[in-house]
Amino acid sequence: MNFKISKKEIVSVMNRISRIFAATVVLPAYRGIRITANTSGVSIVVSDGTVSMQEFIDTEIEIYECGECVVDGRLFFEIVKKAADGMIWIRKEGKLLKLKSNKAEMKLVIFAEEQYPNIDFSFPKNSFSAAASALEDAIDKTIFSASDQQTRPVLGGLNFHITKQDCTITGSDSYRLSRIVIPAIGQKESVLTIPKKMLSLFTDIFSGDEELYLHFSERKALISSNNIVLQSVLLEGAFPDTSKLIPNKFETALKLETEKLIDALDRTAFNKEDGVTIIGLELLTDELLITSESQEVGSSIESIEYIEVEGNQEVCFHCNQQYMLEALKALHSKTCILHYNADNKPFIFQPDDDKEHVQLLLPVRRR
Template sequence: MKFEINRDELLDALNDVMKAISQKVAIPILTGIKIDIEEKGMTLTGSDSDITIRTFVPTEKDGEQNIKVVEKGSIVLQARVFNEIIRKLPTNNVMIETETGLQTHISSGKSEFKLIGSDPEDYPILPDVKDDNSFSMPSDLMKSIIRETVFAVSQQETRPILTGVHWEAKEGKLSCVATDSHRLARRLTSPDEMPLEPFSFVIPGKSLQELNKILPDNTESVEIIIADQQVLFKTRNVLFYSRLLEGNYPDTSRLIPDESKTSVTVNGRSLLQSIDRASLLAREERNNIVRFSAGEGKSIEISSNSPEVGKVEETIEAITITGEDLNISFSAKYMMDALRAIDGQDITIQFTGAMRPFILKSANDDTILQLILPVRTY
């Protein structure tokens, strides 16, 4: 194998693939990156067996030559070392060549490195994913769905299924739900070209967080292909495979109340900033509790009391308040996460009592829903 490549193009590809590399893997070769060189370009593959990222760099891009292929071939190189070397090379022209055996020669300007590679034949084969069951959506919509749900997955491995986001399709509609049993985030959408067959699978939250870093901030189409225990996200030059979590996701629809005793509409950004200030004192407490009171008129009182630090009270104006008077306590962190997901719009909060779950929605849009369980403070 021998080729010359533009360093910046190689670094862009490495940035994507490195997101799949972990030093804690059962198969030692997975600490490496597989490099495949063919006439049409270079393919890099990285995997930790939970996620696999494959990215392709074409020989030519926008009429300019990125790669000059002298001899085709494959090698697996230690990912962290290879990445650091390429990052610190002195010029933008990089020559990579495998010599006798698995020794790999990397040169740029007056710098030369020799790395001992691994046999590419020992690298695990990618899962075979057929696109019989697939649909697509714009990249920016996919990023929004991830941002609005993934923060609510459980961080505890006691119930592994809750560490993922549940994607379920019925009648042309896609529902994405995450819950850690103290809060819930749901996003509804209707992508084009949904599969005719209903589907239900759970994607690990960590996989979605890494996918989010790779997806472009534009309307480029992302194809989603569903297979046994695997899902593949496909963009123009990147393939992102993730394993799926096994088990049955709980039926969360019955957790969402369909009536309310108190309804408050308020500017989301004002409420977020107020709760952020109140949480300055609440942070000292283990549960980070803030109190929320709504009564007659349009005033909401946000307060927090930490016996060893002090107390804070603040009043903000609501747009509307209807129904019964309300005093409720909740985690400031959970509330702030939910408000950030709805992103500064006017929001409606519907309460069914001081100790019942309450929901937050955009005042103008039902597709994003956040649910939070209150905290007993007496």
């Protein structure tokens, strides 16, 4: 294997590839990246055992000899980042990969290629399509609710319920829930849960108004665009039936200016107890009272005006400040509606202009 490539091009590719590098690896081989050169260009493959990516490079490159090798991905990235601007000469010699830039030459020990997993990037038959911008926006509005804990692995991703005309995307960690419906075209009704790591990568890699196809089987999901293929193993297990968690009726509908509420909540962030800020919200005659109190830190109190209220005006509850902030910021709406029943029942926020977008939170009981 022998080729030259511009530093700008290889660093751009490795910036994306490196997002999949895992802090801990299941197999030592997953520390590696597979570099393959053919007459058309160079492909680089990376995997952490769950999420895999392949990117093909066919610009700003000169191929002298075809071949492939597996090397440590982090070290390779570190070398090319620090290389001089211009072309980098990369060639395989025996059990070493040599990288030469200007007058500097670095050598990396090559991994045994047979130890690197054979990753299947074939396209599954089932698929659905949606605008990249709509899918990116939907992921951004839901992914923060997916769980970071391993106690229930199926909650560590977003659930996609696909029909022939739309797609419902839901994330939940059992304490909050985010759900949005976007236009989409599916071949048949399907349900799958995709790990949040793959979806976080999606929002960095794919964008714009192009129509994207997400291909999936019972085991994996795959997205491809231009020279990039991104795929992931699907999360196993049944995702909770979240439709039963969202109340059909509410006692109170309170209309608020979203930014005013965000700013007021943000000012309570200092008041943490065990790393968490718990806030209280109480509806008064002409305003909404926002309080926080910690025996270790102190307290805060602030009131903001609301736009209008419908129904029962007895509103008083406590909740996690960070969860509410993240939910409000995801609304992307000048005004929002707080739908409320009681201090021990779930409540939801919705944009004033989008009834297909729901942010549900559970109240917190105060001792």
